[in-house]
Amino acid sequence: MTGPGPATAGRSGREKDGSVRSPRSRPLVAGVAGVLLLGVSVALAVTLGPADIRVADTWSVVVSRLGGGPSGLSPIRDGIVWELRLPRTLLAAVCGAGLAVCGVVMQSLLRNPLADPFVLGVSSGASTGAVAVVVLGVGGGAVSVAGGAFLGALASFALVLLLSHTLGGTTDRVVLAGVAAMQLFSALTSFVVMTAADAETTRGVLFWLLGSLTGADWTDVGVCGAVLVAALLVCGGHARTLDAFAFGEETAATLGVPVARTRLALLTVTALLTAVLVAAAGAIGFVGLVLPHALRALAGPGHARLLPLAAPAGAVFLVWADTLARTVLDPQEVPVGVVTSLVGVPAFVLVLHRTRSAR
Amino acid sequence: MTDAPSPAPGRTGLRAERVSRTAGGALVLDGVTLAPRPGALTGLLGPNGSGKSTLLRLLAGVLAPETGVVTLDGDPLRGLPRRELARRVAVVGQHADTQVGLTVADAVRLGRLPYRRAWSPPTAADEEAVRSALARTGLSGLAHRTWHTLSGGERQRVQLARALAQEPRELLLDEPTNHLDVRHQLDLLALVSGLRLTCVMALHDLNLAALYCDHLVVLREGRVAAAGPVAEVLxxxxxxxxxxxxxxxxxxxxxxxxxxxxxxxxxxxx
Structure with a gap:
C-alpha cells in the first residue's frame, strides 16, 4: 500500500538470505498512517451531532480563530465548533493516546497483563480527591474538581510508591501496593458519598467517575496535550529498555538496564500523565487495559513499534467512542467509559480470537 | 570471527576477592575468592544453599558484596556503568520465561541492548552479532518461531544466543540445564564448553561437570571447600x-x- 515489501515478500526474502530483519520493522509507516487516520477521525467526529456542521465549516472556524478573518458561520455554530466539539474531540484524542501508551508501559514494566494506567491507584485516588471537593467542600471553593482529583491521584501514587518500597520494591509488590491503594481510596470515596452526598451530587460524581469528556475546554486540551507530549518523549526514549523487561528485572539488569531508576522514572511519568487525564475526564476504563493487548497481537511486542502505534490507535478509538457516547442517546449522554467497554470488549474478544491460532 | 576473544595479557578478567553476603540474616557467602581461568569453563559445585547462585549474582554485578570486592580487569564492578559491564559479562539463568510473544530473533536481539542507543535502529554490527549468535547456537532455522512454541531446551539455547549477542568475554550460567532432559543437557553443555569464553557455570550434576568443565570450585556453606582441575577436585x-x-x-x-x-x-x- 505505502511502498514495496509487504510482510509476505519480506518473509520469503528473509528465509532465502538468512537475514533476521523483522517483518514488522516499519514503525514509521504505521505511525504516520495512524496519525493520518486520527486527523480524518477528528475532522469527521466534529461534524457529528445535533447541530449540522461540515468538515469545511470546522476548517474555516479553525482558520478564523488562528487569525484568518471571519469564518462566515453564525456565532452559535462558530461557538459549537470552537468551544464545544473541537476541544472535546481533541481531549478525547489526547486521553485515548495517553491511556493507551500508559497501558503499554505499565504492562511491560510490571510484567503483568492485567496492569493498566489505573493500577497504581491513581484513578481511585482521583475519585477520592474529586469527591472530597464536590461533597465535602474541601478547599472551600479554591480547588476545582479537577484540582482535587489531581491531588488525590498524586496522594495515591505516593502511597503506592511508599508501600511498594517498604514491601521490597519488586514489580509484584508495586502491583500489590497499587491494589491496596485502589481498595483503600475506593472505600474512602464510597464512605464519603454514602454519608454526605445527596442523590443529585451522587449522580454527578458517578458520571464523572465513569469517565466523561462533557466539560472539555481548551485549557484541558492544552494541559493534557503538553503532559502527553512530555510523557511520549520519555517513554519513547525507554522503548528498548522496556523490551528488556520481557524476561524480568534481573535479566534486564544484566543487559545493562539501571532497573530501579528506570522503573521509578516510568512509573512517575505514567502516573503523572494518568493523573492529569483522570482529573480532566474521569477514569475512562478499557482503553489502557485492553488496547495494548490488541496492538501487541497485531504489531508484535517490540516497543519501538508498539508505542508509536499505541498513541494514534488509542486516540482514534476514544474519539469514536466519545462521538458515540454523545450521539447515540441524543439528547441524553452516555458516560464514555460505558461506551469504551461496551464497544471495546467484543472487539477485544474478536482480536484475541483471530490471533489465537497464531499463538 | 567473534569466538574465543583471548584476553589481553595482564588483564585479570572477572574476579571475586574474599566476598561475603548475607541473606535474611544468614551468611550465604563467607569470604569466597574466585578467579576463573581466562578462556576456560569453571564449574561451580555444591549442595543446595551453598551459595552458588549468590556468588554468580555477585559476579554479574546484580548483587553487591557486603565485604570483599568483585573486579573486572582490576576495576571494582561497583564503579562500572551497567551498560559497559553488560558488554563484557553475560548471564544465562536457570529458566528465564516470559509472557511476551517474542520471536527467537527478538529475544536474541535483546542481547544488543548494551550497544543500542535510544531512538536509533539497529546497526549492521547489531544484526551481524544476532545472526552470528543464532548460527553458533544452531537456532538460525528457528529465528521466527515465537517463544511459547519452543521446548525447554530450545529456550535455554535462545538465552545462550542472547548472551552471545552481547559479545561478552565472560559468561555466567546458573544451572542452565536444570529443567532439560539428558539429551538437551548434553547439547547445551557441549555448546558452552565449545565457546572458549571465560565461563563460570553452577551445576548440580557431578558427572556432567566432570565431562565438560576444565576447573571446579566446590562451595560448602558459603565457603570454598575445594578448587582446582577436575580430576584433583572430584x-x-x-x-x-x-x-x-x-x-x-x-x-x-x-x-x-x-x-x-x-x-x-x-x-x-x-
Missing amino acids: TERLVADVYGVRAAVTHPAPDGRPHVRYLGAPAGRG
Missing part, C-alpha cells in the same frame, strides 16, 4: 565431605575425566 572424599554421600569415583575415560557412581547409602561421619 574425589570420593570430597563427595562424602561436601554432599554427605558415599560414592565411587573412577577414571574410565582415556582423558582421565572422573566418573562418579553413587553408592546409595549416606556416608558415615567424617
Whole structure:
C-alpha cells in the first residue's frame, strides 16, 4: 500500500538470505498512517451531532480563530465548533493516546497483563480527591474538581510508591501496593458519598467517575496535550529498555538496564500523565487495559513499534467512542467509559480470537 | 570471527576477592575468592544453599558484596556503568520465561541492548552479532518461531544466543540445564564448553561437570571447600565431605575425566 515489501515478500526474502530483519520493522509507516487516520477521525467526529456542521465549516472556524478573518458561520455554530466539539474531540484524542501508551508501559514494566494506567491507584485516588471537593467542600471553593482529583491521584501514587518500597520494591509488590491503594481510596470515596452526598451530587460524581469528556475546554486540551507530549518523549526514549523487561528485572539488569531508576522514572511519568487525564475526564476504563493487548497481537511486542502505534490507535478509538457516547442517546449522554467497554470488549474478544491460532 | 576473544595479557578478567553476603540474616557467602581461568569453563559445585547462585549474582554485578570486592580487569564492578559491564559479562539463568510473544530473533536481539542507543535502529554490527549468535547456537532455522512454541531446551539455547549477542568475554550460567532432559543437557553443555569464553557455570550434576568443565570450585556453606582441575577436585572424599554421600569415583575415560557412581547409602561421619 505505502511502498514495496509487504510482510509476505519480506518473509520469503528473509528465509532465502538468512537475514533476521523483522517483518514488522516499519514503525514509521504505521505511525504516520495512524496519525493520518486520527486527523480524518477528528475532522469527521466534529461534524457529528445535533447541530449540522461540515468538515469545511470546522476548517474555516479553525482558520478564523488562528487569525484568518471571519469564518462566515453564525456565532452559535462558530461557538459549537470552537468551544464545544473541537476541544472535546481533541481531549478525547489526547486521553485515548495517553491511556493507551500508559497501558503499554505499565504492562511491560510490571510484567503483568492485567496492569493498566489505573493500577497504581491513581484513578481511585482521583475519585477520592474529586469527591472530597464536590461533597465535602474541601478547599472551600479554591480547588476545582479537577484540582482535587489531581491531588488525590498524586496522594495515591505516593502511597503506592511508599508501600511498594517498604514491601521490597519488586514489580509484584508495586502491583500489590497499587491494589491496596485502589481498595483503600475506593472505600474512602464510597464512605464519603454514602454519608454526605445527596442523590443529585451522587449522580454527578458517578458520571464523572465513569469517565466523561462533557466539560472539555481548551485549557484541558492544552494541559493534557503538553503532559502527553512530555510523557511520549520519555517513554519513547525507554522503548528498548522496556523490551528488556520481557524476561524480568534481573535479566534486564544484566543487559545493562539501571532497573530501579528506570522503573521509578516510568512509573512517575505514567502516573503523572494518568493523573492529569483522570482529573480532566474521569477514569475512562478499557482503553489502557485492553488496547495494548490488541496492538501487541497485531504489531508484535517490540516497543519501538508498539508505542508509536499505541498513541494514534488509542486516540482514534476514544474519539469514536466519545462521538458515540454523545450521539447515540441524543439528547441524553452516555458516560464514555460505558461506551469504551461496551464497544471495546467484543472487539477485544474478536482480536484475541483471530490471533489465537497464531499463538 | 567473534569466538574465543583471548584476553589481553595482564588483564585479570572477572574476579571475586574474599566476598561475603548475607541473606535474611544468614551468611550465604563467607569470604569466597574466585578467579576463573581466562578462556576456560569453571564449574561451580555444591549442595543446595551453598551459595552458588549468590556468588554468580555477585559476579554479574546484580548483587553487591557486603565485604570483599568483585573486579573486572582490576576495576571494582561497583564503579562500572551497567551498560559497559553488560558488554563484557553475560548471564544465562536457570529458566528465564516470559509472557511476551517474542520471536527467537527478538529475544536474541535483546542481547544488543548494551550497544543500542535510544531512538536509533539497529546497526549492521547489531544484526551481524544476532545472526552470528543464532548460527553458533544452531537456532538460525528457528529465528521466527515465537517463544511459547519452543521446548525447554530450545529456550535455554535462545538465552545462550542472547548472551552471545552481547559479545561478552565472560559468561555466567546458573544451572542452565536444570529443567532439560539428558539429551538437551548434553547439547547445551557441549555448546558452552565449545565457546572458549571465560565461563563460570553452577551445576548440580557431578558427572556432567566432570565431562565438560576444565576447573571446579566446590562451595560448602558459603565457603570454598575445594578448587582446582577436575580430576584433583572430584574425589570420593570430597563427595562424602561436601554432599554427605558415599560414592565411587573412577577414571574410565582415556582423558582421565572422573566418573562418579553413587553408592546409595549416606556416608558415615567424617
